[in-house]
Every structure is written in C-alpha cells, then in structure tokens.
Amino acid sequence: MLYYQPKFCLKTNRITGVETLIRLYDEELGFVPPDVFIPFAEESNLIIDIGQWVLEEATRQVKVWRDAFDTTITVAINMPSKQLIQPDFLTVFEQALEKSGASPDAIEIEITERMLIDENADVLMKLEHLQHIGVKIAIDDFGTGYSCLSYLQHLPVDVLKIDRCFTEALKPGRQTIVSSTIELGHSLQLHVVAEGIETLEQLNLLKSLGCDVGQGYYLSRPQPAEEIAMLLTQVTMNDV
Secondary structure, three states: OEEEEEEEEEOOOOEEEEEEOOOOOOOEEEEEOOOHHHHHHHHOHHHHHHHHHHHHHHHHHHHHHHHHHHOOOOEEEEEEHHHHHOOOOOHHHHHHHHHOOOHHEEEEEEHHHHHOOOOOOHHHHHHHHHHHHEEEEEEEEOOOOOOOOHHHHOOOOOOOEEEEHHOOOOOOOOOOOOOOHHHHHOOOEEEEOOOOOOOOOHHHHHHOOOOOOOOOOOOOOOOOOHHHHHHOOOOOOHHO
16 A cells, blocks of 8 residues: 655645655554565565556546645655666556646656666666656655765756755754755755654754755654545644
C-alpha cells in the first residue's frame, strides 16, 4: 500500500505536495519495514513491477486530490534506478499519466545523486524529456553522495532535498552545511526541500535560512490517502 508524507511551504505553512512511501502488510508478520522488503525486491527485480504500480497509483491519487480540492498539490515518487533504465520507461510513464488523467506538473520524480553522477546518457535523456513535458526532477538525499557541484547546473534538476542527517544535526551555530545548500540551490534557481524535521527548533532555523519546503514527523507523519484528503481541507500546518 502507499502512504504519503505531506510537504509544507515554509513561508505559507500550506501543504504543497506529498512524498509516496511504500508500506507492506502481511497478515502474519504485520507491517514489514521497507529496509527489509525493498532490498529483496531490488535483488529479485520485483522492484520494477512495484515501481510501475506505485507510478500508476500515485498519478491516479494526485488526480483525485486535485479535482476534489481544486489544489496544485504534487506527488513525489522515488524512482528506482532499475525502473529508470528500462527501455520502455518513458512509454510506461506517459501511459500512467494518460490513464490517470494527471497533469505532468503534478508529478515529481526523486532520484539519488549517484544516479545522476554516473552520467548515464540514456538516463539523462529520459529525465530531460520528463522535465520538458513538465515533470519536476528532484535530487533526493542531497549531500550524502559525491556532491560534484561543478556540473549540477547542467543537469535536469528542479529540486534539491536536504538529507535528514543534516536536518537532525541542525542547531544554532551548526547550520553551515544546510545554509550553504539552500544558498546553492537558490543560486541555481532550484527549490530546496528539507526532510527529517522533528523539532520546532529545526523548523524555525530552516525558516530563518530561507528553506522553501519542509517535511518530517514534527509536521506530519506518513498517512494513507484518506487522511491526506482530510488535511487538504485544513488551512495550514498549524492546523495539523
């Protein structure tokens, strides 16, 4: 099943989007942690089928939310590298959009630094095509990979996501990395998202540093689709 973690604009406090998170429930085992079943899925190539299901379900759901609440909410999907390199990936992606009726600008694809830095020409071509039709491309866990900044400006990227390890360490006087990442992103005309916000102190510091969007347990835990619908009827994160 899919759960969704809300992302909030740190200027307006409004929900701007959600990130999709896979949950696996077994009648005997209960909820199986992602760090248990995802590696198995990747090794067995089931991750491709799972990824296609996530894409179809997420595009369908964001279309429902947009129509029901007259909102521009977006849905972020973590894209497995094995799915992205499939020869028919673009066809499958566009078929999911067509089937759901979702607008491309409702979708954000999250990829890792390593996937971009490997500089696979085919992958870059696919990402450039998605960006061209309106899909947003986000670098997830930014700062934990190679972080080769010299060519970041040449990549098809719209969003930088600050990894939770930097957010968790964010305290007054220890914000150099986060501050520099936000400044870098803004200098490249990119949106900056901080994940892993777990305290009011972290939230206030990120606001003061000019971070655009935040997500984390302090703001909202991942929730099923029907709970997100209830949140969309509320005004701001202060109401959550």
